[in-house]
Amino acid sequence: DSGVTQTPKHLITATGQRVTLRCSPRSGDLSVYWYQQSLDQGLQFLIQYYNGEERAKGNILERFSAQQFPDLHSELNLSSLELGDSALYFCASSVGDVSYEQYFGPGTRLTVT
Amino acid sequence: AQRVTQPEKLLSVFKGAPVELKCNYSYSGSPELFWYVQYSRQRLQLLLRHISRESIKGFTADLNKGETSFHLKKPFAQEEDSAMYYCALSGQMGRRALTFGSGTRLQVQP
Numbered sequence: 001d002s003g004v005t006q007t008p009k010h011l012i013t014a015t016g017q018r019v020t021l022r023c024s025p026r027s028g029d030l031s032v033y034w035y036q037q038s039l040d041q042g043l044q045f046l047i048q049y050y051n052g053e054e055r056a057k058g059n060i061l062e063r064f065s066a067q068q069f070p071d072l073h074s075e076l077n078l079s080s081l082e083l084g085d086s087a088l089y090f091c092a093s094s095v096g097d098v099s100y101e102q103y104f105g106p107g108t109r110l111t112v113t
Numbered sequence: 114a115q116r117v118t119q120p121e122k123l124l125s126v127f128k129g130a131p132v133e134l135k136c137n138y139s140y141s142g143s144p145e146l147f148w149y150v151q152y153s154r155q156r157l158q159l160l161l162r163h164i165s166r167e168s169i170k171g172f173t174a175d176l177n178k179g180e181t182s183f184h185l186k187k188p189f190a191q192e193e194d195s196a197m198y199y200c201a202l203s204g205q206m207g208r209r210a211l212t213f214g215s216g217t218r219l220q221v222q223p
Contacts, residue, residue, distance in 0.1 A: 003156075033210070043199065043213035056209035090157065098208050100145060100164070104157040 004029075004093050004105035012111045018079040021108045025072055025093030031055070032074040033094070033102060034066055038087040049074055050097040081112045115140040115204050119214035126190050127222050134185040134217050136174075136200030145203040146176055146183040147211070152196045160185075160198070170194070190221045 005024045013019055025032050034046040045058035049068035060066075063081075068074040078085060088109050092102040118137045126132055138144060148160040161169045163176040163183060174185045183200060200214040 031209075035211075035213075042215045045210035045212065048209050056207065058210055092157075100147070100162055100203065100208075101159050102211065103159075106156050 004091055004103050006089075006091050006105040006108050008108060009106070010109045010111075012113060013081060014113055015081055015083060017081050017112075018077065019081065019110065021076040021078070021089050021091075021110070023074045023076070023091030023093075023105060025074070025091075026103050029093035029095050029103070030072065031094045031097060031099060032068055032072070033092040034060075034074070034076050035090040035092065036087050037090060037107070038084075043090070046076070055097055078110070083112050086110055086112045115144070115202055115212050117200050117202050117212050117214035119198075119200055119217050121217045122215070123218045123220065125220040125222065128192055129189050132185075132187045132190045132194070132219065132221075134198050134200075134219065136183045136185065136214060138181050138183065138200075138202050140181075140202060140204045142204055144176075145208060146174075147201045147203070148172070148174055148183075148185050149199045149201055149213070150196050151199070157199070190219075192221045192223060195219055195221045 007022045031050045033048045037043045046060040047066050048056040052068050063079050066076045088107045090107045091105045094102045116139045146163045150160045151157045172187045199216045201211040
């Protein structure tokens with residue numbers, strides 16, 4: 001599959017724990033974006049990396065962090081998890097730093113119990 | 114701050130009927146607007162963007178700056194159009210981030 005991939009598909013964990021979500025962009029894409037989709041907030045932009053550098057930051061909590069590695073895959077780290085962090089986390093990628101077209105992955109569903 | 118509003122959570126029409134999915138935005142600058150679609154069990158994908166002024170799968174959308182709207186229209190709905198539709202705006206953060214509306218579920222009945 002040459003599209004955006006995300007692992008794991010589902011994640012169930014307890015409050016206070018820490019998890020890592022992984023994203024591999026489409027072949028050739030240098031930008032990775034993270035979005036959170038929750039029932040009450042909808043789809044919200046969290047952060048963007050381009051070729052390993054952070055380029056834009058949205059409503060990302062201090063408990064959350066991300067990075068993009070030299071092979072361009074990205075990881076979103078969520079710590080001190082709360083019930084309200086339960087959501088779908090999407091990764092998207094694009095060719096350039098500023099791109100009109102973002103290609104989305106299937107998402108990781110995080111459930112915090 | 115930029116905001117996108119999709120007032121309808123659900124729009125149900127019969128096959129062959131016209132469709133209009135509403136989208137209003139607020140943004141002080143010159144926005145770039147998009148419609149994304151998510152079919153059942155598929156990932157979110159770009160449907161169309163206002164700068165290209167194209168028609169995809171029979172859908173069109175015109176940016177009305179006076180009314181700050183970007184409604185999605187199709188003259189004759191098909192059952193395969195049933196999906197979740199999201200209006201999105203790119204403006205802030207150097208146009209790097211997309212701000213999405215809450216989405217409208219389109220249900221086309223036979």
